[in-house]
Amino acid sequence: MEDLLQVGVITTTHGIRGEVKVYPTTDDAHRFDYLESVLLDTGKELCELEIQRVKYFKQFVILKFRDVDNINDIEPYKGKSLYVTRDFAVPLEENEYYIADLIDMDVFLEDGSLFGTLKDVMETGANDVYVIHTTDKKEVLVPAIKDCVKEVDVEQNKMIIHLLKGLC
Numbered sequence: 001m002e003d004l005l006q007v008g009v010i011t012t013t014h015g016i017r018g019e020v021k022v023y024p025t026t027d028d029a030h031r032f033d034y035l036e037s038v039l040l041d042t043g044k045e046l047c048e049l050e051i052q053r054v055k056y057f058k059q060f061v062i063l064k065f066r067d068v069d070n071i072n073d074i075e076p077y078k079g080k081s082l083y084v085t086r087d088f089a090v091p092l093e094e095n096e097y098y099i100a101d102l103i104d105m106d107v108f109l110e111d112g113s114l115f116g117t118l119k120d121v122m123e124t125g126a127n128d129v130y131v132i133h134t135t136d137k138k139e140v141l142v143p144a145i146k147d148c149v150k151e152v153d154v155e156q157n158k159m160i161i162h163l164l165k166g167l168c
Helices: 029-034 071-077
Strands: 004-014 019-024 037-041 046-057 060-065 081-085 106-109 114-123 128-134 139-143 149-153 158-161
Touching: 004 029, 004 037, 004 060, 004 071, 019 029, 019 071, 029 046, 029 060, 114 139
Parallel strands: 106 158
Antiparallel strands: 004 019, 004 081, 019 060, 037 046, 037 081, 046 060, 106 114, 114 128, 128 139, 149 158
8 A cells, every 4th residue: 555645736826926727636636724834845855844825726736835935945846646654545435445555456356366467547537447457468447436336345455346237
């Protein structure tokens, strides 16, 4: 399981006083209201940034970090990811999973045969779609619905699916 969970990506600066526009990669963008800090992946290291102010604009979160008061201080981090540790993660409901825990999970069919590896999760309006790279090097899209996903075991890094007709 991943220790860090991505909560957003810095898309661009906002104004000249060091604010940034963040595209939230979390189900609830308003979770930033309750965070004291985030971890910025600079490309070389993780740097903790204390959140001073949070605003919202369309689908973006506008963040102001403490001691970052100039556009030049934050501009090099456009496109960089923001993370929180699992301690600050939003609690999950039953049958909910962090995407980071699903990536690279082994996917099996109901008969126990290895089908492939989950490589990505596409978030759509109705339900998520799992992108699975099969053992014979194909890509299969499986909707994350009860009819298809029979079991998910994060501890064992294992998913069991039922393939509906037409999916493969």
